[in-house]
Amino acid sequence: MHIFEFIRPKDSAAAIAAAAQSKTAQQGADVRFMGGGTTLIDLMKLNVETPARVLDINRLPLDKIELMPNGGLKIGATVRNSDLAYHPKVQQDYSVLSQAILQGASAQIRNMATVGGNLLQRTRCIYFRDTTMPCNKREPGSGCPAITGHNRTLAILGSSEHCIATNPSDMCVALAALEATIHVQGPKGSRAIPFGDFHLLPGNTPYRETVLGPGDLITHVTLPQPIVGSKQLYLKLRDRASYEFALVSAAVVLTIAGGGITRARIALGGVGTKPWRSRDAENALTGQTANEATFRQAAEAALREAKPQSENGFKIELAKRCLTHALRTATAS
Numbered sequence: 001m002h003i004f005e006f007i008r009p010k011d012s013a014a015a016i017a018a019a020a021q022s023k024t025a026q027q028g029a030d031v032r033f034m035g036g037g038t039t040l041i042d043l044m045k046l047n048v049e050t051p052a053r054v055l056d057i058n059r060l061p062l063d064k065i066e067l068m069p070n071g072g073l074k075i076g077a078t079v080r081n082s083d084l085a086y087h088p089k090v091q092q093d094y095s096v097l098s099q100a101i102l103q104g105a106s107a108q109i110r111n112m113a114t115v116g117g118n119l120l121q122r123t124r125c126i127y128f129r130d131t132t133m134p135c136n137k138r139e140p141g142s143g144c145p146a147i148t149g150h151n152r153t154l155a156i157l158g159s160s161e162h163c164i165a166t167n168p169s170d171m172c173v174a175l176a177a178l179e180a181t182i183h184v185q186g187p188k189g190s191r192a193i194p195f196g197d198f199h200l201l202p203g204n205t206p207y208r209e210t211v212l213g214p215g216d217l218i219t220h221v222t223l224p225q226p227i228v229g230s231k232q233l234y235l236k237l238r239d240r241a242s243y244e245f246a247l248v249s250a251a252v253v254l255t256i257a258g259g260g261i262t263r264a265r266i267a268l269g270g271v272g273t274k275p276w277r278s279r280d281a282e283n284a285l286t287g288q289t290a291n292e293a294t295f296r297q298a299a300e301a302a303l304r305e306a307k308p309q310s311e312n313g314f315k316i317e318l319a320k321r322c323l324t325h326a327l328r329t330a331t332a333s
């Protein structure tokens with residue numbers, strides 16, 4: 001493991017000023033914030049991340065979950081994943097988020113992991129994590145061995161000829177379906193980023209994963225006012241029952257009146273190069289009767305653009321079944 005300087009900034013302004021000196025906030029950043037460290041330190045041990053300075057942000061006052069005057073929820077960036085999942089308001093009004101977090105990682109990791117860090121967790125693509133291999137995400141222009149190699153767990157939506165890595169987060173899938181907003185404070189001030197605009201598709205710059213620039217500190221995430229009476233479910237399918245990333249997952253948030261679906265928010269995990277909100281599935285559901293035929297049509301719509309690789313074609317049907325089953329289960333309750 002390389003030598004680095006470990007700093008505890010006294011406040012957000014000091015943290016932002018220090019991080020703003022980094023050349024990039026993307027792969028290869030020489031200054032990194034640290035939340036729980038469960039992604040960052042892991043990747044530093046593998047020499048995939050080699051920052052010269054690590055800024056521990058755990059003493060900043062970003063660890064509160066607060067009700068907002070508009071009825072929404074404000075979640076600080078250093079709130080632990082466990083604290084968020086077990087918060088009574090989250091369990092009651094945003095249960096899809098609680099379910100998604102609790103199906104991720106292990107209890108120990110969730111106790112350490114922060115909301116900000118989870119938003120920025122990195123792909124589990126084996127070539128990305130192995131510095132003896134080429135990888136366009138880690139070393140721009142070096143190639144993508146996954147396309148002709150081991151790609152069983154990788155993406156079928158949003159990939160490019162330069163990268164097919166999956167975004168592995170469960171929490172992010174729920175946040176996409178809940179239409180969260182990410183709040184960032186940077187060297188030029190504050191901004192609010194709609195969840196769908198935060199992560200980037202790989203295109204020909206797979207090393208750029210989000211819209212963040214040097215010095216941008218995620219301060220909090222907000223959730224809109226809860227939808228009264230909405231039916232919410234997170235369904236995760238994986239190779240083993242716990243402590244495993246999703247092969248496919250689905251977050252559904254539905255409003256039903258008189259047997260008809262009046263509002264649908266759908267996101268998929270394990271299949272996209274970013275947390276995958278499916279407006280096609282939402283359109284296929286909205287205004288329709290909540291029945292098996294409608295659910296299957298929505299699943300077909302969600303996967304219409306899927307592009308399988310040599311080992312992961314099975315994900316297309318698995319994702320359709322996952323979404324259909326999630327819709328069936330959510331509406332049966």
Ligand SMILES: Cc1cc2nc3c(=O)[nH]c(=O)nc-3n(C[C@H](O)[C@H](O)[C@H](O)COP(=O)(O)OP(=O)(O)OC[C@H]3O[C@@H](n4cnc5c(N)ncnc54)[C@H](O)[C@@H]3O)c2cc1C
Nearest residue numbers: 035036037038039040104105114116117118120169170218
């Ligand atoms: C064995 C294992 C199994 C796992 N299984 C799952 C799983 O099944 N599902 C799942 O979803 N996840 C899983 N994870 C991933 C885990 O959820 C993430 O590692 C965790 O959420 C990252 O949070 P952190 O606070 O530890 O991030 P850190 O490691 O502290 O940070 C991650 C990145 O975010 C940046 N960062 C952190 N906070 C901020 C901020 N406020 N502003 C700007 N940048 C910031 C850091 O600089 C770093 O680049 C697993 C992890 C491990 C190690």
Ligand code: SF4
Nearest residue numbers: 125135144163164165
């Ligand atoms: S899929 Fe992306 S992360 Fe994996 S080897 Fe290819 S470029 Fe690297």
